[in-house]
Amino acid sequence: MSDPWDGPAGQVTRSRGTRVPGQRTADPDEVRPPGGRAAPRAASRGRGGTRSRRTPPLSRGRRVLRAAAICLSVTVVVTAGAGWWFYRHLNGNLHSVSLDGKGGTEKADAFGRTPINILVMGSDGRTNETDCKLGGGCSATGVQTGSNADVQMVLHISADRSDATVMSIPRDTMTKVPACKDGESGQSTPGYYGQINSALQYGPACQVATVHRLTGIPIDHFVKLDFSGVVKMSDAVGGVSVCVSDDVYDTYSHLKLSRGTHTLKGVAALEFVRSRHGFGDGSDLGRTVSQHIFLSAMIRKFKSAGTLTDPTAVYKLADAATKALTVDDGLGSVKKLMALADDVNKVPTDRITFATMQTAPDPADDDRVVVGPGARSLFATIADDKSLTTGSGKKSTAASATGKATATATATATAVPVSEIAVTVQNGTGITGRASVVATALTGQGFGSATTSNAPSAAAATTLTYGTGQRAAAQTVAKALGLPAARLKQGTGSGLTLVVGGDWPSGSAYRGTSTASPAPADTKAAVSDAHASTADQAKTCAKVSPYKTVTLDGVSMTPAQAYAAARNKPDSDS
Structure with a gap:
């Protein structure tokens, strides 16, 4: 394999002592016998004529172009060599x-x-x-x-x-x-x-x-x-x-x-x-x-x-x-x-x-x-790839998929403080730790408790089931997690049970199957007291x-x- 800075493969350089086929050499004092092709040349010289074997001189413009081409070639080679050295030098600096x-x-x-x-x-x-x-x-x-x-x-x-x-x-x-x-x-x-x-x-x-x-x-x-x-x-x-x-x-x-x-x-x-x-x-x-x-x-x-x-x-x-x-x-x-x-x-x-x-x-x-x-809300915002600013760079006031664990937000959905809302989170995905991730997100937002277990069977879709008189509390939980209203259903038992389904394989904020860009997070929830x-x-x-x-x-x-x-x-x- 040739060096990358060499000329084209197969190119060689002749040494001064190498004889090129067809080239004639002779001692300048050599006396040639008359006859053959030498005789007409001698006769010509005898008539005062001369015949030069030198190539006609280049015009000034052509000499300038040739010099420019040589300079450009040298510049390209030197620059490429410096760039290669610089790249190798920087890579050599790194420790990984x-x-x-x-x-x-x-x-x-x-x-x-x-x-x-x-x-x-x-x-x-x-x-x-x-x-x-x-x-x-x-x-x-x-x-x-x-x-x-x-x-x-x-x-x-x-x-x-x-x-x-x-x-x-x-x-x-x-x-x-x-x-x-x-x-x-x-x-x-x-x-x-x-x-x-x-x-x-x-x-x-x-x-x-x-x-x-x-x-x-x-x-x-x-x-x-x-x-x-x-x-x-x-x-x-x-x-x-x-x-x-x-x-x-x-x-x-x-x-x-x-x-x-x-x-x-x-x-x-x-x-x-x-x-x-x-x-x-x-x-x-x-x-x-x-x-x-x-x-x-x-x-x-x-x-x-x-x-x-x-x-x-x-x-x-x-x-x-x-x-x-x-x-x-x-x-x-x-x-x-x-x-x-x-x-x-x-x-x-x-x-x-x-x-x-x-x-x-x-x-x-x-x-x-x-x-x-509030730290868990900040963690969830980052893990779920939510923005803390709007497109204009201003702080967002939109509701976060990670939710608001504030009294004001709670009052719009229920008279029960979030600290008094308990949720049972069940893992229906088959992915280890999914219930724990969601439960941690809820307690991080101020919910009273969130116990975890495996669902009785695998679930394709996430559902939040609530007991009699607990719809408002369920809505508060859904708002905190970003669950759509269609995922809520009333059951025959009591309490709130969230089954994390196959449509929620990662993160602590529900995204479902939507291809829309994530909504900006609410900075008041995720960045409260975070300077x-x-x-x-x-x-x-x-x-x-x-x-x-x-x-x-x-x-x-x-x-x-x-x-x-x-x-x-x-x-x-x-």
Whole structure:
């Protein structure tokens, strides 16, 4: 097989010493005997005539064309060679890991289109000297092994690529980590109850499996970024513009900025996204909001003409991204990452919604949180590929297929609060876990209880049977799940029994056999208390914490007070 940059197959180059058939050679002093064809030539020379064997000289125009053709050929070869080197170089930068199917699988919609769900992880690992210097904490331990996923965001891109949702999961969330084994390090666990970010110690696939277990959202891919990765990415894009509502000095992340707008690069960008004591209530919840502001600004920068049309900027960005990222095998090439970037680029900024998973205090530990009211609605919205914005980018007020678990919505259908409505959910599909998925969605929306069992026999169609006097309660359940009125029927017994049929094989919102696009979700139900925002909100400032969340010289104070007290310390963007 010939090298792709060689000439056409079979082409050869003659050396100077190779004699071409038919070519005559002679010593210039050779004396030829008279006669033959040499005699007329000699006679001609004797008459003062000459006969040159040289090719007539090319005209100037033809010489220019030939030079241009040579230059063009060289340019094509050099450019192609550089492009090939660049592609190989970027692919060589990437590090990929297998997910082993632990994140579940997305199902295509009625048109054959498939949503994309990616777990974006920010690692706190100090696994090399660079990250030790950036993250600190290595003075006693040295370079460490293992890491936690201190940033966890589920990026959902809709099947039709018209909208996207980014949901942050606070690192302090307590949950069940399943049995895992890291294929690279060999570390394993039989499973435990603990902080969600700790699952990364058993590999990225374990973190994906843990998030999938918690949310029910299929996770197709993952992207992992470390401290130095944030620095490289922010530098490559030329800095990210952010705004802070007040002077802030987080003595833990070392972020120090005056009130107003700043362009952050390198270490300053890392300090901003790591700051948890500088914003909000000083917890990880406030940090997720400031991270959304940062990412929104970065997305706007990516989409700007000055970034994506500048070859130098694109090269720096691509080189930095591939060096900074660890991805799953499904994204383990430049071609696949470019396709993903193209999918994200199709979504307008006013239809990219950022939200933080709703939480509640952990009864066993005030410093930890658990899944809160409303979170199940948000999970279901993402899993069911529902939009959180309308076509114009405004928040939707339409009824959600995941429903409203609010008193106002309930009052329109029944006087009985949803907390007093109990439902028996039976699985008639033959698909393991279907009743549990739907029951979890109901309790997540505030319904009193939802017990599960297998249906007596397989059911082709989903039905909701209600007892005497319970039609209004059944209508409330149907509204929450998106069931049409035709699926309700009155029975002879008491209570509400939902049989999940073969027409509802996946998800927690009923879609039936309709080929219509999913209805937009109701943001009031799915994003209530989730600090929702969209990526087009350029004037949003990160809210500096008004509480005494930092310590300077042993004294507790607010981040603004710390800024004033540390006048001799330069600002992060200075």
